[in-house]
Amino acid sequence: MEFSENLFAKHMSPISGSAIRDIFQLLGKPGMISFAGGNPSNQALEPEVIAPIAEEVIRTVGAPILQYGATEGYAPLRGSIRAFLKEDGIDCAEEEILPTEGSTQGMDLLLKTLIDPGDTVLVEDPTFLGALQAIRTYHANIVPVPSDEKGVIPEALEDAIKAHHPKLIYVIPTFQNPTGLTLTIERRKRIAELAAQYGVIVAEDDPYRDLRYAGEAVPTIKSFDKEGWVVYLASFSKLISPGMRVGAMVISLPKLMRKCVIGKQSSDLHCPLMTQAIVDSYLRKGLLRPHIERITAGYRAQLKAMLDGFVAFPAGTAHTSPEGGLFVWASLPEDMDALALLNKAIERGVAYVPGTHFYANGGHVNTFRLNFSNSPVEKITEGMEKLAAVMNENR
């Protein structure tokens, strides 16, 4: 018998893979300057530091590090993550922490646990396209909520809650992906209130929080959460290593924690003990804060070079000026099409992600997202010049 598309689960049929990953296929060309990804700089990765730590933890822990572990996570890591989060103003018990394969798995477990097909998830507009894809995988009804330069708009969020009775609200509050913008403290407080008032779980995805190059830290939404409606998703991908896939959920409701643990049992049983133990050791040795200081100095200069590069863009181009994170968001004049221009940019040797992919309902083809963390300053300057030339020639 011939294999037919009909055999796939219905919810998987419309899913065709991440647009970003397809763009990646085009980036193999030598000399390509890519503003398309979300990778940390290779300069921010420390194989020479991690290699001896790996050797040390395997030798020190011995056979148990190679044995089956608890789905709930490697106990010492839960302790060191607790201390790390406390520095960021999140005061939780170790029992509230569930190590995950990056914050990607945290979102997947929330969806697995909460969403029946047709349930509504509210998202920012625009939002991270990987999250949109994950939500679609669970066949949820995605409702985008308007944002402005202060982040998602609480009045619009409340209207959407009343109209759609969502199970879940997905928010990236700090140096948002794709906009780079940060949700204000007043709005964070209000979101925590709305979650409790209407009984909706908030997924606070906060992987960029510690990559701040200017301004003052803003408390997390989770820090305003009194009843446990906010689930905080932390990640070490942007701070230590994305390839190790170590993140964590903070889940204050014991019933929800139990369901996520059960969901994780059948997803992967547990995170590898080795990667958990390496991150634990890295944190306990006090290596993270000095490392963050070092990498933020580099990223700050890269961000400045990118923002400077907008001077040559067509009149009417607008862009965000983020205080941290990895991304700058831009919009060309309304009559221009960043989606259509991508191929020309790639021919010229520079790549970005068209902004339309970050909108749940598409459109906004004049927008685009630029990443600055993965290119050195001189390449950023060169790439921005090339990009400006493409945009100017096609306006």
Added chain:
Amino acid sequence: MEFSENLFAKHMSPISGSAIRDIFQLLGKPGMISFAGGNPSNQALEPEVIAPIAEEVIRTVGAPILQYGATEGYAPLRGSIRAFLKEDGIDCAEEEILPTEGSTQGMDLLLKTLIDPGDTVLVEDPTFLGALQAIRTYHANIVPVPSDEKGVIPEALEDAIKAHHPKLIYVIPTFQNPTGLTLTIERRKRIAELAAQYGVIVAEDDPYRDLRYAGEAVPTIKSFDKEGWVVYLASFSKLISPGMRVGAMVISLPKLMRKCVIGKQSSDLHCPLMTQAIVDSYLRKGLLRPHIERITAGYRAQLKAMLDGFVAFPAGTAHTSPEGGLFVWASLPEDMDALALLNKAIERGVAYVPGTHFYANGGHVNTFRLNFSNSPVEKITEGMEKLAAVMNENR
């Protein structure tokens, strides 16, 4: 607002976690002899071998091992798994191999990709309880198919296919969990034929294959698969380390591979590169086959000690005599209750898993599963004596 159970996805409501893991809570008592788990022996784990390999691969690969990787897997590992599988008679291209977090994730991705709520999955009766839990998570209709001492019965399987039009058939053909029995070559061939004839995906979960202590290797179901209906799930958990969570799917249908990759993107993005690179290096150094020879010698002696221990059990006790794997399956006389006796056994300092948990529809309370890999020979002898005493006192 108070968090309510109603917020959980309906498909998650009946799921209360693995019975085995709850039993594990009782095993902390000092001196407890546990036949309950499925752990490899700590003696079979090699932290002294893995530690320098970890150090070496991180230093040699450098920053890219800490960077984001491809969902499709670490390319060298796909190559070394291909060579490993070829020795076992599975001749596939690297593009057919998807590294996963143990075979657990392989089954999860098949379910995520294929199953809409209400779709049918056929399973052996009894079967691995972790698989039953995973299938329930996707709200599938589980239909158990009768097995005998040669494994699942092809005539019964064909009847079930005709009656229920399943999307997926889950089989553990070699040293099955929980029975320890091996599906005959004729039946393997027939299952591959039935899959193609009726257009049903077969998940061939084969983690114990290389742990053979007697008899001759039997070709995989996959080796009889001409059209790609059989997905082979391999795992290094029982051979190198369960804590590293490295396994692989062999998926010959490109469309199915693409969907599983998309499903994995939103599950965890990719497996950690470090654990993939360590297993790759271990395989390329030729360490696996001599290691398997060493550990099978130990497990063979442990299995013998366990089988010898049945002599003291109540008359009418039956048990399997597996040629490999980690488990022995036993049934007490029909009027006895292994589920009810578990607490008495634990009081006496010995634990097992009641067989009823491995049956999709429960029942069979006179059966139980014993693991021999995780206890040294003298403890096995002692534990079997204690268990025989409990059974005899309560017959």
